[in-house]
Amino acid sequence: MHCSRGLELEGFLIDKAFLGGGVYLLRFETKELLPEILPGQFFMLGPHRWKSDPFLLRPFAVVDWSENDVEFLVKVVGRGTKDIVSCERGTPFRLRGPLGNGVFTATRGRSLALVAGGIGVAPLLCAWKFHSDVVSSFVFGVSNRDWAGVADWASSKVSGLTVASDDGSLGYKGTAPDVLKKEGDFIDEIWACGPVPMLKAVYGTFGGKSLIMASLESRMGCGIGGCHSCAVKTQRGMLKVCHDGPVFDLSEVFLDELI
Known part of the structure; x- marks a missing residue:
């Protein structure tokens, strides 16, 4: 499935860390090389096991990325995010992105x-x-x-x-x-x-x-x-x-x- 500025990729949860306050840092590895990701872009993501309930992927801004892995901060606010952070390492995920056309672009020489x-x-x-x-x-x-x-x-x-x-x-x-x-x-x-x-x-x-x-x-x-x-x-x-x-x-x- 082709998306704005990217693809729907298959990824695997390879690391998660609880930072407190209901916030987790999640890192995913993809089988394919990630396309260029610009500051401000995001992914829609959810575990492969989501079929009809929950049905919709959830949006998360990119924190950091390299050729084959990408990181997100996830705060538990409902059933979907609670299920995402409960996933074990190795769980396969759908990663739709990178998405978004409005991004942060630096203006040199300004404060x-x-x-x-x-x-x-x-x-x-x-x-x-x-x-x-x-x-x-x-x-x-x-x-x-x-x-x-x-x-x-x-x-x-x-x-x-x-x-x-x-x-x-x-x-x-x-x-x-x-x-x-x-x-x-x-x-x-x-x-x-x-x-x-x-x-x-x-x-x-x-x-x-x-x-x-x-x-x-x-x-x-x-x-x-x-x-x-x-x-x-x-x-x-x-x-x-x-x-x-x-x-x-x-x-x-x-x-x-x-x-």
């Missing part, structure tokens, strides 16, 4: 900041790998100490990562946008991914002053633009997160209509 909230750190870690030479700051916001394992793991991958927590139990007290604001108002460009309230806070603080590119989190049915379940309202009309994004210029998105 670039990354701001992540919760599981939204995944695509920004991939972006960091490709564009760390132009990133001035990377702020990772979480709710509380339940995210300590994820924060420690992310800090091991990103030199100079700034961690913030709502209750002050990890890193700085406050939200990621609060911390980013303290670092200065002269940021030319921001890449963001996280819950809608975080994206609204980023835009409320930096909108009109900085270019804000955000990877939107959305429920998806197919991942290739056929079902329209992930459509969002923008200045250019209704666009699909899976096909037209997932990365959008936040000034074009009607934020109050995101869920």
Whole structure:
């Protein structure tokens, strides 16, 4: 089955690590060489045993990849994700991707900041790998100490990562946008991914002053633009997160209509 920018591949779960807070790091090996994956792209995945219940694959942003393996962060939020993380090593999976046409592309010579909230750190870690030479700051916001394992793991991958927590139990007290604001108002460009309230806070603080590119989190049915379940309202009309994004210029998105 041909998909946007990729194929449906057969992969095998070769490693999984529990990071705390219901979050797992999963690594898959594919029989075929992976095509080039760009920061912000994602895969739809699920174990081969899924036939009719659950029926739909689940979308996950790429954290890291090499020729034959790819990593994802998976947070347990429902029956599908719970089943995915319960799989044993060696379980065969369907991997549909890489998907998405809107990606993070570096603008050389500008002040670039990354701001992540919760599981939204995944695509920004991939972006960091490709564009760390132009990133001035990377702020990772979480709710509380339940995210300590994820924060420690992310800090091991990103030199100079700034961690913030709502209750002050990890890193700085406050939200990621609060911390980013303290670092200065002269940021030319921001890449963001996280819950809608975080994206609204980023835009409320930096909108009109900085270019804000955000990877939107959305429920998806197919991942290739056929079902329209992930459509969002923008200045250019209704666009699909899976096909037209997932990365959008936040000034074009009607934020109050995101869920």
